[in-house]
Amino acid sequence: MKSITRKPIDAPAWTLGRGLPQAGRYASSRLSEDELHDGSLILVNKAHPVATCTLRxxxxxxxxxxxxxxxxxxxxxxxxxxxxxxxxxxxxxxxxxxxxxxxxxxxxxxxxxxxxxxxxxxxxxxxxxxxxxxxxxxxxxxxxxxxxxxxxxxxxxxxxxxxxxxxxxxxxxxxxxxxxxxxxxxxxxxxxxxxxxxxxxxVGRPHAAIMTRENLCLEEYTSYLKQYAFGKAHLLFTDGVRTYEIYYVAALPGGTDVPVPGAGESAGWELSGNNRDGYVVAAVYDKEPIRHVR
The missing domain is CATH 3.30.1380.10 (Muramoyl-pentapeptide Carboxypeptidase; domain 2)
Structure with missing residues (x-):
């Protein structure tokens, strides 16, 4: 998994919108059922207890x-x-x-x-x-x-x-x-x-910035991201320097092929299960969004 270089966000420059898939091509990352319960975005509460979270x-x-x-x-x-x-x-x-x-x-x-x-x-x-x-x-x-x-x-x-x-x-x-x-x-x-x-x-960037901007707790954010299913309208977050493309992929029994930007398409990407029903990909591009939707 690639990691995103950390850089402080200039809050006044934050913009949020919707866009079509930003990469020219996507590869596939095969995830096991256990990986649904791992990553920085896992939801943990009474209804969604800790499962197979990998400890680092x-x-x-x-x-x-x-x-x-x-x-x-x-x-x-x-x-x-x-x-x-x-x-x-x-x-x-x-x-x-x-x-x-x-x-x-x-x-x-x-x-x-x-x-x-x-x-x-x-x-x-x-x-x-x-x-x-x-x-x-x-x-x-x-x-x-x-x-x-x-x-x-x-x-x-x-x-x-x-x-x-x-x-x-x-x-x-x-x-x-x-x-x-x-x-x-x-x-x-x-x-x-x-x-x-x-x-x-x-929860990692840019998720913390989006949750703060939209006043969403993690329960709400987990549900909010499901409207941005892969291949449809993706969530685009711009911090004034980079554009983050965020989308959701539903988990399937036996494992899931999760689309991620192909080689050379992005500066990096991170992937997390939500400990509920799917996976979230956050890719980062050193450019403005290239495909918008209303």
Whole structure:
């Protein structure tokens, strides 16, 4: 799989539209049924638990502040998520104020945390802020909890004010580095989780920018992309420098041949299952869209 070179997005230049397939030709990438449950765009919630997600974990080091607790003395994250988190902390100049509180958790760790919080805080609190074992994004390594250091950070609900200095800058720049605030107050009825200003999910670029621009949570974005089936109208996102072509391919029993831009057609492409019913391809071109539709 090719990877897309990361470059910060200039938010005022964002444009979103629809276009016909942008590549002159497409090749085929054969994916197994297991790969439906892998990638940066997998939807994880009660209805769509973690399945066969491939873990690519690295320790949180490189001078990042950590607020490790007894529940998670060794904090780890997906390698790409960790690299982009490091870049985001540099960009928002928050490396000396923002601490990493939680990253990857095993299913057993999540089970222990859930049971502990039931005893300590009761059912209402636990069901609002702690995902069920198997239904936690933390089991993918793609979710990170952050908090402002020096505030006696709570492991489950660390302090991360929405409008204060480094945390405000972190929130504003997060989409440029592939992160979204996963649980927002306006989306609680959809996600089933209360507002968590500290919980960020890595979905990659350009998806984080689109979700932010269109005010979509991951449940909504997963459904939204299905209207852009391959070969019809594709979703086009331009950041002022590059054009991203995004389309959906439904999963088939026994494996799926997913069309991807052929050699020499694009600067790169990324592919992810959605842990639900299909795959999403995001290709990037160093040019303006060449085929538009209304």
């Amino acid at each position: 974990l690295e320790d949180v080091t490189n001078g990042m502040l950590q607020a490790a607790g007894r529940e998670e003395p060794r904090i780890r994250l997906d390698a790409e998520c960790l690299a982009q988190l490091s870049a985001l902390l540099d960009a928002c100049e928050g490396g000396d104020r923002i601490a990493v509180v939680s990253g990857y958790r095993s299913k057993q760790t999540q089970r222990d945390i859930y049971a502990d919080k039931l005893r300590e805080r009761g059912r209402a609190y636990t069901e609002s802020y702690v995902a069920l074992p198997g239904a936690s994004e933390h089991q993918t390594g793609l979710a990170v909890d952050v908090g402002l250091a020096g505030r006696g950070l709570d492991y489950i609900a660390p302090s991360f004010p929405e409008d204060e200095g480094p945390s405000a800058a972190f929130r504003r720049l997060a989409p440029e580095y592939g992160f979204v605030q996963r649980y927002q107050e306006s989306k609680t009825e959809i996600t089933g989780i209360a507002c968590e200003p500290w919980h960020y999910r890595y």
